[in-house]
Amino acid sequence: MSNTNNQSPDSARATPRVVILVAEGQPRPYNLAAIESRADVVLTDAAGLAEASRGADILFLWDFFSSALKDAWPHADALQWVHVAAAGVDAMMFDELRTSDVLVTNAHGTFDRPIAEFVLASILAHDKQLHLSKSLQQQAVWQHRELTRTEGSRALVVGTGGIGRATARLLRAAGLEAQGIGRTPREDDPDFGIVHSSAELAEHVAWADHLVLIAPLTEQTRKMVNTDVLAAMKQTAHLVNVGRGALVDEEALIKALREHQIAAASLDVFTEEPVPPDHPFWTMESVHMSAHMCGDVIGWRDALADQFLANLQRWSSGQELTNLVDKERGYVSTS
Numbered sequence: 001m002s003n004t005n006n007q008s009p010d011s012a013r014a015t016p017r018v019v020i021l022v023a024e025g026q027p028r029p030y031n032l033a034a035i036e037s038r039a040d041v042v043l044t045d046a047a048g049l050a051e052a053s054r055g056a057d058i059l060f061l062w063d064f065f066s067s068a069l070k071d072a073w074p075h076a077d078a079l080q081w082v083h084v085a086a087a088g089v090d091a092m093m094f095d096e097l098r099t100s101d102v103l104v105t106n107a108h109g110t111f112d113r114p115i116a117e118f119v120l121a122s123i124l125a126h127d128k129q130l131h132l133s134k135s136l137q138q139q140a141v142w143q144h145r146e147l148t149r150t151e152g153s154r155a156l157v158v159g160t161g162g163i164g165r166a167t168a169r170l171l172r173a174a175g176l177e178a179q180g181i182g183r184t185p186r187e188d189d190p191d192f193g194i195v196h197s198s199a200e201l202a203e204h205v206a207w208a209d210h211l212v213l214i215a216p217l218t219e220q221t222r223k224m225v226n227t228d229v230l231a232a233m234k235q236t237a238h239l240v241n242v243g244r245g246a247l248v249d250e251e252a253l254i255k256a257l258r259e260h261q262i263a264a265a266s267l268d269v270f271t272e273e274p275v276p277p278d279h280p281f282w283t284m285e286s287v288h289m290s291a292h293m294c295g296d297v298i299g300w301r302d303a304l305a306d307q308f309l310a311n312l313q314r315w316s317s318g319q320e321l322t323n324l325v326d327k328e329r330g331y332v333s334t335s
Contacts, residue, residue, distance in 0.1 A: 015040055016057040016315065017078075021049055023063040029305035035060075038309075038316055050075040058315070060308055061085060061092060064107075070094045081321070083311060085304040087111050087163065087295070088244060089325055090217040098327045105311060108323040108332040110303050111295030112166035115214070115242050118294035119167050120174055122266040123210050124150060126238045131288055151175030154207055157192065158224070159214035159243060161331060165191040167214060179207070181215075198224070205233045210240060216331040217244035225249065230256040237262045242294045245270035250281075257286045268294040 018039040022028060028043070035041055044052040046068035053059065053076035059069065064086035069076075073096050081103045084092060089106055097104070125131060127148040136143050155171050157164050160182035168178040168191045180192035181201055189195045196204045198215075201224060205211055211233065215221045225239070225248040233239075239262060241248055250271055256262050266288045267281065273292055281287045311321050326333045 016312075017042070017055055018058040018060060018312070019044060019049070019052045019056040020060045021046065021063045021066055021068065023066070026063060027301060029062060029308070030302050031305045031309055034309055035305075035312060038312055053077075053079065057081070058083070058312070062304075065091050067091055067094075069097070073097065081105070081315065083308050084325075085308065088216055089330055090244065093327065093330060103321060104325040104327055105321050105323045106325050106332060107304055107307055109162055110300070110307060112162045113170075114295045114297045114300070115163050116166040116170040118268065119212055119214075119240055119242060120170055122240045122242075122288070123153075123155070123171070123176070123238070125288070126210075126264055126266060127153070135285075152177070153209040154179075155210040155212055156181060156205060156208035157212045157214060158198070158201065158247075159216070160189070160192065160195055161214070161216075163242075164214045167212060168192050176210075179204070201225075202229045202232045205229055205237070208237060209234065210238045213239070213241040213243040213247050215243050215247060216329075217246055218330045222246050223249040225253070227252045227256075230261055233262050235260060235262065239265040239267075241265070242268045245273065254280050254284070257284060264288065266290075268292055 016039045018035065019042050020029070022043055022045060024045060029035065039058070042052050046063070046066050049068045050072040053072045055078050056076060057078055057080050059076070059079060059082045061069070061082065061084045064084050069082070069092050079102050084104065084106045087107050087110070089104060127150045129145060129147055152175060154177045156179055157168050158181040160180045164180060168180065171178045178192060180189065180195040181198050181204070182195045183198060184195070185197040186195050213225065223246065227249065230252055239253070253265060257265060264286045268290045269292050275281060275289070281289060314321055323332050325331060
């Protein structure tokens with residue numbers, strides 16, 4: 001693999017060859033014609049990626065959950081840039097790509113506000129017992145209850161990138177207190193106020209009424225919410241996971257919920273997706289599930305396609321690409 005400039009492409013570059021990886025039945029980028037006007041474009045599925053990658057300059061992972069690039073890597077003899085139409089890059093990252101000169105960009109920024117809104121909605125639904133009200137409605141049961149006031153409650157947000165920051169700002173606007181968990185602790189953060197070290201998560205979760213997971217999945221964050229962290233949480237605490245399923249030790253979470261160590265979990269992401277039909281989560285009243293959709297508002301696919309086209313225009317004119325992923329960390333570094 002080669003790249004003549006580790007920050008931006010050569011401005012004299014000829015028309016690039018772009019391979020777009022698509023899944024069966026997946027809508028194509030709406031602006032495909034505009035992409036084709038700037039590049040020689042080949043569309044392929046995972047089975048054809050190895051052959052299509054020969055001589056390709058750019059790979060656009062429109063099928064962003066695919067891990068097919070790892071198998072196709074030996075054939076990608078001219079690859080210089082990979083763009084992933086997702087915020088997380090864990091599904092496609094592997095050692096050979098990580099140590100190469102190939103640039104990786106992602107959909108940083110596209111999902112910030114939608115996911116923040118989803119987190120706030122999850123917290124409000126929990127505090128106002130909306131899930132229970134719907135269940136009682138289906139049973140034709142009238143049951144008056146007292147609810148939790150959300151204003152003044154505390155949210156500990158794990159992940160201090162763009163999505164985490166948008167979430168902290170929105171939660172604060174709704175009257176919650178918000179603190180962060182990140183790589184670098186600090187006490188003067190503009191969005192969180194206080195950011196604690198991720199190594200000290202278990203020491204700080206008892207402060208929170210809501211533990212919100214937005215961190216990328218790396219070897220350091222895998223199963224970061226484990227038995228010890230769950231045991232340190234309040235019995236009334238609510239876990240929200242909109243990051244990656246594997247941030248949580250799911251067996252430990254099931255045990256903690258069944259033993260009432262914590263009150264509830266709102267989960268949009270899971271270790272295995274789709275969740276198997278025999279998984280305990282499906283029948284647990286304290287678990288509220290959604291199908292990995294927290295950022296997928298109407299028009300999200302078009303926004304992803306526009307983002308790639310804008311970066312392709314930068315590539316063609318020799319400008320520095322935006323949303324460059326730190327391949328060692330696994331995300332776009334904002335510090």
